[in-house]
Amino acid sequence: MPAEVFFDGLYDLRDGDDVRRHYQRFAADYDAELLNRGYAQPDRVADTLVAAGVPLDARILDAGCGSGLSGRALADRGYRNLHGCDYSTEMLALAGRTGVYRTLHEVDLNVVPIAVPGAPFDAVTAVGVVGHGHVAGAAIAGLVDLLIPGGFLALAINELAWPEGDAKPALDELVAGRRLDPYDAELGEHIPGVDKQGWVVTARRSG
Numbered sequence: 001m002p003a004e005v006f007f008d009g010l011y012d013l014r015d016g017d018d019v020r021r022h023y024q025r026f027a028a029d030y031d032a033e034l035l036n037r038g039y040a041q042p043d044r045v046a047d048t049l050v051a052a053g054v055p056l057d058a059r060i061l062d063a064g065c066g067s068g069l070s071g072r073a074l075a076d077r078g079y080r081n082l083h084g085c086d087y088s089t090e091m092l093a094l095a096g097r098t099g100v101y102r103t104l105h106e107v108d109l110n111v112v113p114i115a116v117p118g119a120p121f122d123a124v125t126a127v128g129v130v131g132h133g134h135v136a137g138a139a140i141a142g143l144v145d146l147l148i149p150g151g152f153l154a155l156a157i158n159e160l161a162w163p164e165g166d167a168k169p170a171l172d173e174l175v176a177g178r179r180l181d182p183y184d185a186e187l188g189e190h191i192p193g194v195d196k197q198g199w200v201v202t203a204r205r206s207g
Contacts (some may be wrong), residue, residue: 040189041127041156042073044200048154049123050077052202057081058122063109063143064129068095074125075100085109085116109135114142123152128198131161137170144180149207153180154200159187162199171201178206 049060056078062071065084074082075098082100085107086092092104107116109129124143129135144153157167162185174180183203191198 039069039191041191041198041200042070044188045070045125045127045154045156046073046077046079048200048202049074049079049125049152052152054079054123054152059083059118060123060125061085061116061119061121061146062101063107063114063116063124063126063146064135065095065101065104066091066128068098068100070125070127071095071100072098083116083118083121109139109142112139112142113145114139116146119146120148121146121151122148123154125154125156127156128158130155130157130167131165137166137168140167140170141174141179144174144205147205149205151205152202153205154202157199157201159197159199162201167201171203175203180204181206 054060058079059081060074060079060083062074062082062084065071065086066088068084071082071084081102083103083105084092084095084101085105086095087106087108089106092106095101096104103118105116107114109126124146126135126143130137130140140155147153155167162168171180171183175182181204183201185199185201187197187199189197
């Protein structure tokens with residue numbers, strides 16, 4: 001019988017309990033599976049921060065940091081004031097081993113308002129977090145509230161969850177309410193090894 005892999009059933013997750021169990025089961029193999037398939041979104045998001053002129057000493061929250069792949073991508077570009085949060089204790093343990101985060105916290109991003117010690121931050125990233133039973137679009141407002149005025153938000157979203165799904169309406173509402181400046185959305189590689197594309201959506205908190 002073939003070995004079970006992380007992607008089996010990933011896009012069938014329905015709620016937080018499903019997500020927690022899934023990541024608990026695959027935490028040990030998570031990095032290898034994604035990297036072997038060319039996971040591109042952490043690098044794409046890190047590059048958007050550089051292009052946007054986010055200073056290297058900026059306080060950055062890696063929301064839904066998982067095992068730390070996104071934090072490592074940021075650190076590779078010189079960012080050193082990194083903080084992470086995730087719903088999975090197993091993933092947080094792996095993130096801690098990377099050595100790139102100053103603080104790590106267990107946080108359920110679907111509980112709004114989102115409480116993260118040390119907020120507000122200069123930038124918030126969420127890579128592969130929104131959609132597919134993971135984090136609902138309603139949480140984006142909570143992420144925006146974690147930013148300083150003018151702070152930078154960068155979301156990496158699978159093509160199956162954008163523009164379909166609840167993330168785009170949530171962002172549109174934030175823009176309409178002048179809590180978020182108009183956003184940019186760019187389609188590109190997500191996980192080439194499983195033929196998935198994804199979006200990187202970026203904006204600044206209004207004010």
